[in-house]
Amino acid sequence: MSGIVLDKISMVYTLNDGGEVHALDDVSLDIADGEIVTVLGPSGCGKTTLLNILAGFLSPTKGEVRVEGKPVTGPGPDRGMVFQQGALFEWLTVSENVSFGPRMAGKPKKEIAETVAHLLDTVGLQGFGEKPVYQLSGGMQQRVALARCLANDPKVILMDEPLGALDALTREKMQGLVLKLWKEFGKTILLITHSVEEALFLGERLIVMAPRPGRIKKEFRLPFADQGLSKDPRDIKAAPDFVRTREEILSMIWEMEEQIMGQSESETSE
Amino acid sequence: MSNQKKPSELAIWLGIADTSFTRQKTVKFGDASAVNSGRIYSILIVIALVALWIISSVFGLVKPFYWPTIDGTIDRFIKLLTEGFRNTPLWEHVGISIYRVISGVLYGSLVGIPLGFAMGLSSIARGLFDPIVEFMRPIPPLALIPLIILWFGIDETAKIFLLFLASLFIMTIAARSGVSSVRVSKVHAAYSLGASRLQILRNVILPNALPEIFTGIRTSMGVCWGTVVAAELVAADKGVGSMIMIAKNFLQTDTVVLGITIIGLIGYAIEMAMRWAERRLIPWKGKG
Numbered sequence A: 001m002s003g004i005v006l007d008k009i010s011m012v013y014t015l016n017d018g019g020e021v022h023a024l025d026d027v028s029l030d031i032a033d034g035e036i037v038t039v040l041g042p043s044g045c046g047k048t049t050l051l052n053i054l055a056g057f058l059s060p061t062k063g064e065v066r067v068e069g070k071p072v073t074g075p076g077p078d079r080g081m082v083f084q085q086g087a088l089f090e091w092l093t094v095s096e097n098v099s100f101g102p103r104m105a106g107k108p109k110k111e112i113a114e115t116v117a118h119l120l121d122t123v124g125l126q127g128f129g130e131k132p133v134y135q136l137s138g139g140m141q142q143r144v145a146l147a148r149c150l151a152n153d154p155k156v157i158l159m160d161e162p163l164g165a166l167d168a169l170t171r172e173k174m175q176g177l178v179l180k181l182w183k184e185f186g187k188t189i190l191l192i193t194h195s196v197e198e199a200l201f202l203g204e205r206l207i208v209m210a211p212r213p214g215r216i217k218k219e220f221r222l223p224f225a226d227q228g229l230s231k232d233p234r235d236i237k238a239a240p241d242f243v244r245t246r247e248e249i250l251s252m253i254w255e256m257e258e259q260i261m262g263q264s265e266s267e268t269s270e
Numbered sequence B: 001m002s003n004q005k006k007p008s009e010l011a012i013w014l015g016i017a018d019t020s021f022t023r024q025k026t027v028k029f030g031d032a033s034a035v036n037s038g039r040i041y042s043i044l045i046v047i048a049l050v051a052l053w054i055i056s057s058v059f060g061l062v063k064p065f066y067w068p069t070i071d072g073t074i075d076r077f078i079k080l081l082t083e084g085f086r087n088t089p090l091w092e093h094v095g096i097s098i099y100r101v102i103s104g105v106l107y108g109s110l111v112g113i114p115l116g117f118a119m120g121l122s123s124i125a126r127g128l129f130d131p132i133v134e135f136m137r138p139i140p141p142l143a144l145i146p147l148i149i150l151w152f153g154i155d156e157t158a159k160i161f162l163l164f165l166a167s168l169f170i171m172t173i174a175a176r177s178g179v180s181s182v183r184v185s186k187v188h189a190a191y192s193l194g195a196s197r198l199q200i201l202r203n204v205i206l207p208n209a210l211p212e213i214f215t216g217i218r219t220s221m222g223v224c225w226g227t228v229v230a231a232e233l234v235a236a237d238k239g240v241g242s243m244i245m246i247a248k249n250f251l252q253t254d255t256v257v258l259g260i261t262i263i264g265l266i267g268y269a270i271e272m273a274m275r276w277a278e279r280r281l282i283p284w285k286g287k288g
């Protein structure tokens, strides 16, 4: 049974002035169980829209999403979310944030305590359980967000620029954590990022999207995520293969950006 | 520079000396954080005012009808404490005013918070109550006194109803804006963690709105304190407001001045107590 199926998804936003934005046009994508897929593309190409449709927060104007064969009609605990920032519950402690899902499901207290302890350990936050989340650094907050998501044991994890607000060093460390969690928990992961390097490093498969209308431009199969835990990340990122693909994708994105600029220039000069 | 003598803590507290950090700043004009407390001047002005009062009392510069003498005021204060005012102890006058405020805020919250929540969460509730809330919002509570007297007369119910109205609209608006301020990503996260609507209301929307609800309670307390004093001036036989109004009829300027001072101090104490409670109860305020 395949993990996620996006079946000819189109999304058109109708604006108040009657105009239309074709955020996604006929996007199809299969993601296998346990696969980690990264999505990259210029700003406004519909990445967040795609993720929100998968999560069930938006229903597409055309097409269907299926997770484990079941059509998606709304959000659900089978699809965990990790947002860029600001989605933690600041009135709760770290532990209370992590245990949110199991508590809502009415799991036994003892089981919850064990899950939380184990997950805090896994994401490297042992001893921080009783802290209020607003006292943690940005990187630690994202660790809490990951743990909170895992505590609910979803089949699929959807992440929208989860590391986007972090500084470069913290970001590299967190990339390692994402890979580790992927290997350890065997989840299906879809991760959106603006960083070409991150998309290459984390994705078994990398999807490059193009804007206006939002669509899939190119797909890459990559070996780097598999090597990620056994090799030094710095070596992987400096390997000739990695650098070559990075440059290829970068010039592809630059081309798209230039097209967008050209389009909007001709629009404004009219 | 570093061999400069460190200013004593007392000097910094008094505002005679800058902290060592501020001293190193070269730009001070326009940098509000470089303006120190200037407490020495606060102390001087208080001393000067008290001295002026003593001098005018000793030499009888102002007629006690306009402003009481200091010894007369102290005597009056002791009398108020021991004998009360018009057969009612001072604490009872103060107590009943505070009781009215707390009742008003309590009832206002009990109705206003659910109302604000409904308005923030449902178009029907918002449509139904928006005209009423927006119409009532700019009306000063005191302007309602005549109508309330016509409805309820001047008994206790009337006063508490007035304060209830004063806090109701503040609480409704606070709760509504608390609900609307919730970041949609938090609600989305909760749904993706399997929470039901009711659980989201209880575990996400409510705690998220608490800081604004609390600010609403604090504002209500302040407004109700002002309103209760004014309402007691109009019609009441107990309460600090009525105390100073009756004292005026007997030309007891000292009681009037004491009453005004007590009103000010209690208003200040309410504000401080609420801020303290806010820090204790809602430490996450502004940290989302």
Ligand SMILES: Nc1ncnc2c1ncn2[C@@H]1O[C@H](COP(=O)(O)OP(=O)(O)OP(=O)(O)O)[C@@H](O)[C@H]1O
Pocket (backbone or CB within 6 Å): A013, A014, A015, A021, A022, A023, A041, A042, A043, A044, A045, A046, A047, A048, A049, A050, A214
């Ligand atoms: N609620 C909305 N109403 C109208 N248009 C929208 C709405 N949300 C998004 N859009 C438009 O749809 C397009 C895709 O938006 P989306 O947020 O999915 O892009 P994105 O790839 O996530 O961009 P970014 O990289 O900047 O996050 C954009 O042109 C955007 O302006």
Ligand SMILES: [Mg+2]
Pocket (backbone or CB within 6 Å): A047, A048, A049
């Ligand atoms: Mg986006």
